[in-house]
Amino acid sequence: MTFRSRGRCPRGSRKRVATAASLAMVLGLGLVACTEDSAVNAVGGSGSQECIAAADKFLEPWEGLPTSLPASPPGRYTPLTKPVPAGGKAIALTTAIPSAQESSEAFIDAAKAVGWSAKSLNFDGSVPDLLAKFDQAIGEKPTAIWIQAFPAAAMQKQLDAAKAAGIVVGMASVVDQPQSYPGFAAVSNGGITIEEVNRLHAYWFMRDSKCAGNVAIFTLPFPIVEKGDQVFTDTVKQNCPDCKVTSSLIQPQDLGTPKTASTIVSKLQSDPTTKYAFTVIGNLANGVAPALKQAGVNDIRIFGSSPDAESMAALRDGSNAWWVNQNSVMQGWASFDSILRAVTSEQVQPDPGHYPLSVLTSENVSDGTEVPVVPADYQSEFRALWGMS
Numbered sequence: 001m002t003f004r005s006r007g008r009c010p011r012g013s014r015k016r017v018a019t020a021a022s023l024a025m026v027l028g029l030g031l032v033a034c035t036e037d038s039a040v041n042a043v044g045g046s047g048s049q050e051c052i053a054a055a056d057k058f059l060e061p062w063e064g065l066p067t068s069l070p071a072s073p074p075g076r077y078t079p080l081t082k083p084v085p086a087g088g089k090a091i092a093l094t095t096a097i098p099s100a101q102e103s104s105e106a107f108i109d110a111a112k113a114v115g116w117s118a119k120s121l122n123f124d125g126s127v128p129d130l131l132a133k134f135d136q137a138i139g140e141k142p143t144a145i146w147i148q149a150f151p152a153a154a155m156q157k158q159l160d161a162a163k164a165a166g167i168v169v170g171m172a173s174v175v176d177q178p179q180s181y182p183g184f185a186a187v188s189n190g191g192i193t194i195e196e197v198n199r200l201h202a203y204w205f206m207r208d209s210k211c212a213g214n215v216a217i218f219t220l221p222f223p224i225v226e227k228g229d230q231v232f233t234d235t236v237k238q239n240c241p242d243c244k245v246t247s248s249l250i251q252p253q254d255l256g257t258p259k260t261a262s263t264i265v266s267k268l269q270s271d272p273t274t275k276y277a278f279t280v281i282g283n284l285a286n287g288v289a290p291a292l293k294q295a296g297v298n299d300i301r302i303f304g305s306s307p308d309a310e311s312m313a314a315l316r317d318g319s320n321a322w323w324v325n326q327n328s329v330m331q332g333w334a335s336f337d338s339i340l341r342a343v344t345s346e347q348v349q350p351d352p353g354h355y356p357l358s359v360l361t362s363e364n365v366s367d368g369t370e371v372p373v374v375p376a377d378y379q380s381e382f383r384a385l386w387g388m389s
Contacts, residue, residue: 047211047242054239055207062200065358065374069381075354077337079385082344088116088143090336093133095125097255098283099306099328100148103172106332107146113379114340114386116143125252127154134158144168144339148331149222152176152184159184170339172331173224178348186338189331190351191227197305197324197357198228202235204322204359205276206243208301214244215276218264218284220252225280228305232278246274255283261291268297279304282311282323282371289319306331307360312371318362325358329373333382340386 046052069077090111094104104120111118121137123129130150137145138161145167151174152159162169163183170186171178175194178185205215215236219229233245248267254260265288268274277300279285285302287310292300302314307323314320334356342349358374366372375381383389 047209047240051206051211051240051242055203055211058199058203059207062204062359065360065364066356068375069356069378070354072354074352076341076349076352077381077385080340080344080387084114084340084344084386084388085143086115088114088343089140090116090118090144090146090339091137091140091142092118092120092146092332093130093137094120094122094148095252096122097125097252098308099281102308102328103148103331103335104146106329107336108332110333110336110382113383114388131155131158135161138162138165138167141165142167143343144170146170146172146335146339149173149224151223152179168339168342170335170342172335173222175223175227177350178342181342181346181348185342185347186335186349187351188335188338189326189355191224192351192353193326193355193357194224194228195231196353196355197326198232199235200324200357200359201278201303201305202232202239204324205278205303206236206240208321209243209276211240212242213276213301214271214274215246215278216264216267216271216274217245217247217278217280218250218267219247219280220250220284228280244274246271250284256286258287260284261287264288265291265295265297268292268300269295275299276301276303276321281305282307285314285320286310289314293319307371309369309371312360312365313369315360315362315365321361323360325360325371325374326355327371327373329371330356330378333378337382337385 072078092104092107094100108118108120121133123133134155135158145162159169163180166182168182169184172189174187175191178187205213217229219225229247236243236245248263250260250263264277268277279302282304285304288302301321303321303323305324305326306328307325311320311323315323338349380389
């Protein structure tokens with residue numbers, strides 16, 4: 001993986017040059033014409049020097065944005081050893097969660113890039129409806145079926161049926177390991193990746209707070225998310241004696257409603273010492289920054305993973321702090337890549353980690369309104385790996 005320099009001042013300096021000296025630096029990095037340290041401003045002091053040094057060292061590889069897919073090996077992004085079979089068909093099973101919809105659309109685009117037909121089947125987020133749609137998908141006799149965030153144990157009967165029918169099943173955002181080829185054969189953005197993501201968040205939080213911050217996690221009831229929360233909490237506790245971590249559960253059906261922002265605001269109002277809000281996916285942060293402002297709750301550093309367009313707008317205007325770009329579009333393409341590897345090798349493909357990640361801040365995020373996919377030429381890179389360029 002290669003990187004480009006972060007040697008830019010915050011976005012406000014490009015739009016309001018006269019006020020550049022008053023804009024806060026992110027993470028205390030020495031950037032030209034940037035003089036304030038947002039971490040000190042946020043928490044008013046510093047914690048353990050050993051903790052700060054550990055965070056600085058861990059984050060050295062993340063000081064720029066990737067310009068290519070991760071180095072492989074150890075990543076999985078090597079050319080396929082056999083041609084992609086022609087005439088394949090893929091089906092994505094997906095919920096109405098916006099990030100899941102975006103991933104499914106990207107998965108379909110990736111399948112079409114190799115000449116396969118592809119479609120999505122939406123289910124209502126419940127296990128019974130998932131199983132009904134899974135049965136429907138099996139009945140259509142595709143080459144592959146893809147599912148996000150639901151554990152294998154919830155659908156073992158369907159996984160067995162897919163195996164008997166010679167169908168490859170891929171999963172993303174799960175802690176499960178693949179079982180067989182055919183059948184449940186591929187995992188992308190799984191347990192190893194979620195550990196990497198949340199360890200990255202933990203060290204970024206520690207460095208940003210000068211190892212003296214309190215953080216509230218706002219989370220969702222999915223096994224993959226729970227695993228990530230635990231890694232974040234353990235990493236902070238092991239390294240930062242002056243930090244505190246709390247957690248609040250948000251129900252998936254509350255995403256996109258005022259209840260989510262209200263819950264987050266109420267929690268932060270209840271403890272004025274908590275200045276960091278870890279929203280585990282971008283959809284959770286929607287509406288939070290203006291709700292905090294309206295409630296008179298100031299200086300909250302909002303961060304998380306899998307940002308959406310609203311997260312990026314808040315990052316660009318400075319009301320969010322950082323986002324680990326576990327991009328929804330990348331999830332679709334990387335997941336299809338894992339399925340192709342299972343199909344062409346006829347072997348299971350577990351999550352190897354080294355997923356295409358980046359850390360977006362107000363300093364390095366591109367102009368526009370969309371969530372940037374990093375690296376920018378990901379489609380051409382995948383097509384080359386698949387022998388399609």
